[in-house]
Amino acid sequence: MTLNPPPSQQTPQSPRRIPNRRVLIVGNYCHDVLIQNGSVVAETLGGAASFISNVLDSSSVSCELVSKVGHDFRYEVIHSPIVAPDKETTIFEAYFDLGIDGIGHADRVLKRVSACDPILPSDIPDSRFDFGMAVGVGGEILPETLEKMVEICDVVAVDIQALIRVFDPVDGAVKLVDLKESGFFHILHRIGFLKASSDEALFMDVEQMKQLCCVVVTNGEKGCRIYHMDDEMTVPPFLAKQVDPTGAGDSFLGGLVVGLVEGLTVPDAALLGNLFGSITVEHIGQPKFDLMMLQRVKDEVQKRKKQCNLSSSHKNDHNEFHERLSPARFSCVDSQLQPKLLVNGHSCDR
Ligand SMILES: Nc1ncnc2c1ncn2[C@@H]1O[C@H](COP(=O)(O)OP(=O)(O)OP(=O)(O)O)[C@@H](O)[C@H]1O
Ligand SMILES: O[C@H]1[C@H](O)[C@@H](O)[C@H](O)[C@@H](O)[C@H]1O
Numbered sequence: 001m002t003l004n005p006p007p008s009q010q011t012p013q014s015p016r017r018i019p020n021r022r023v024l025i026v027g028n029y030c031h032d033v034l035i036q037n038g039s040v041v042a043e044t045l046g047g048a049a050s051f052i053s054n055v056l057d058s059s060s061v062s063c064e065l066v067s068k069v070g071h072d073f074r075y076e077v078i079h080s081p082i083v084a085p086d087k088e089t090t091i092f093e094a095y096f097d098l099g100i101d102g103i104g105h106a107d108r109v110l111k112r113v114s115a116c117d118p119i120l121p122s123d124i125p126d127s128r129f130d131f132g133m134a135v136g137v138g139g140e141i142l143p144e145t146l147e148k149m150v151e152i153c154d155v156v157a158v159d160i161q162a163l164i165r166v167f168d169p170v171d172g173a174v175k176l177v178d179l180k181e182s183g184f185f186h187i188l189h190r191i192g193f194l195k196a197s198s199d200e201a202l203f204m205d206v207e208q209m210k211q212l213c214c215v216v217v218t219n220g221e222k223g224c225r226i227y228h229m230d231d232e233m234t235v236p237p238f239l240a241k242q243v244d245p246t247g248a249g250d251s252f253l254g255g256l257v258v259g260l261v262e263g264l265t266v267p268d269a270a271l272l273g274n275l276f277g278s279i280t281v282e283h284i285g286q287p288k289f290d291l292m293m294l295q296r297v298k299d300e301v302q303k304r305k306k307q308c309n310l311s312s313s314h315k316n317d318h319n320e321f322h323e324r325l326s327p328a329r330f331s332c333v334d335s336q337l338q339p340k341l342l343v344n345g346h347s348c349d350r
Contacts, residue, residue, distance in 0.1 A: 020128045023056060023063040023257060024153060025049050026145065027135035027162065028116050029073065029081055030090035032246060034284065036097075044246075044285030045075040046092060048135035048159055051247040051286065053079055055254025055276050058289045059298070061261050066123055068116045068140065082123060088114045090138040093172075094246060108245070112138050112172040121148035129153045131257055134191075135250065136162035146187050155192035157257060159249070160200045179204040188212055195253050214266060216273075218252050220245070223274050226266060235270040236322055238329050240278040244285075251287070252277035262301050265308070267318045272297070275329055296328035 032046030049067050056063045057078055065079035070088040073081065094108040118140045132153030134146050141162045150156050163184045164176045176199075179185060188194065189212045196204065201217045209215050210227035218224045223237035255276030259269025275297065280287045304321050 020130045020154065021064060022061060022129065022261060023131045023133065024124070024129040024149070025052055025056075025063055025065045025067075025079075025133045025135060026119055026124065026141060026149060027052075027067060027133075027159075028090050028119070028138060028140045029067045029069050029075070029077065030092055030116075030137055031074070032285070033091065033093045033113075034244065034246070035093055035095050041096075042244075042284045045077070046246065046285075047090070047137050048161070048247075048250040048253070050077065051250030051280065052133060052135055052254040052257075053077075054286050055251050055289075056258060058294055059258045061258050064125065064129075066119055066125075068119060068123070070114075070116050084117045087116050090114060090116045090140070092137070110174040112167045112174060115139065115167070118142050119145050121145055124148050124152070126152065130155070131261060132156040133253065133257060134158040134162050135253065137165075139165055139167065143183050143187060146184060146191075150187060150190040155260075156190070157193035157195065157253060158188075158191050159253060160194060160196040160204065161249075164200065164203050176200060176203045179209070193256070195249070195256070197249050216256065216270060218249050218273075218277065220248070224252070224270055226270055228266070233267060235267055235274060235318070237274050238278040238322075238326060240281050242281040243283060245281050246284075247286070248277040248280045251280035259301070263305055264301065265318075268304060268308075268321055271318055271322055271325065272301070275325055278329065293328055297325065300324050300328060 027047060027049035029045065029047040029050050032044045033040055034042040047067065049065055053063055053065050067081040068084055069081045071083065071085050073083065073089045090112065091114040093111045093113055096108055115138045121144050124145070129152060132149040134141050134149055134156060160179065163182045164179055166175050166177055168175065188209070191213050193214045193216060194209055195216045195218065198217055198219045206215055206227055210229060214226065214228040216224055216226050221237055221240070223235050225232060225234050252273040256269045256273035259272040264272070279289065
């Protein structure tokens, strides 16, 4: 398996005096309203950008976030958004008609009931970044926005939901169009990673896309599958008690990029993605990662890097890395089952 470092891409680098900044995240925050049997069960901060920055901030990976919200935005966030005073924040209603207890991976029907402004190239800083993440949720990323991102970032990871979503003009129901008809196809040979859920993957030709970039298809409790050129492999999941699937794909992408920034191979980085995805499904809204869990994961990542540098035979055996991350992950599950044991200095709260 040669799914090793992120594919190098993009325009030739001009000589740089200023070091790149780390990660640029582009996508709007939104308000998520979770509805079950006709009643609102929760209202939370949403948007792929919020879940991803939560993973990056928790993992001490420095990032810059470009997001637009309206006058009604109601959450305190670390990365301030641009406020469009005459607009409303993007709102998604998620209908869990099958229940949110995770039995049978009950999925949501999503409706965008309000949409903030798109993110324009001029909203994005002119600096250079190691990684860019195009992670829109409500159609806010335009082709010209993605073009600017591939120009200023060494590697760009794209969530396909930012490209293929269209919204019913009457009730805002989210529908998907084929990637080829999305208006973004001509830019995709310049991106490094394309992430899709298994449902979204039906709207692209994986065989074709894997020739252009590394394709990662997430598959809920089954983990994910990576495709690049002639290589493909399944990356195993971590056990989780699903409460709400919202944001799992976003946290997955956050974990993947944390791994890549740390210098892990793509399969190892995807394993980190699975780890953060699995923790996210156990929460409603933004997960708060256990500090001890984060430290153990950091330590395992450093060990893994050393091991891979010393012996090439370790590079492809990510099962071993999975085994070592699992106890770290379960230390977090324990903390959620026994929250009282963890107050006073050891809480999950940031
Ligand atoms: N029930 C689960 N158990 C363990 N891991 C899970 C579960 N659900 C999701 N994950 C992890 O999260 C990743 C992303 O989940 P999924 O494929 O459901 O993404 P998604 O449909 O894009 O999610 P969303 O749109 O809700 O953000 C999976 O690849 C897996 O690693
Ligand atoms: O907050 C969520 C989340 O970011 C999901 O990835 C996205 O599919 C939804 O539209 C959004 O409401």
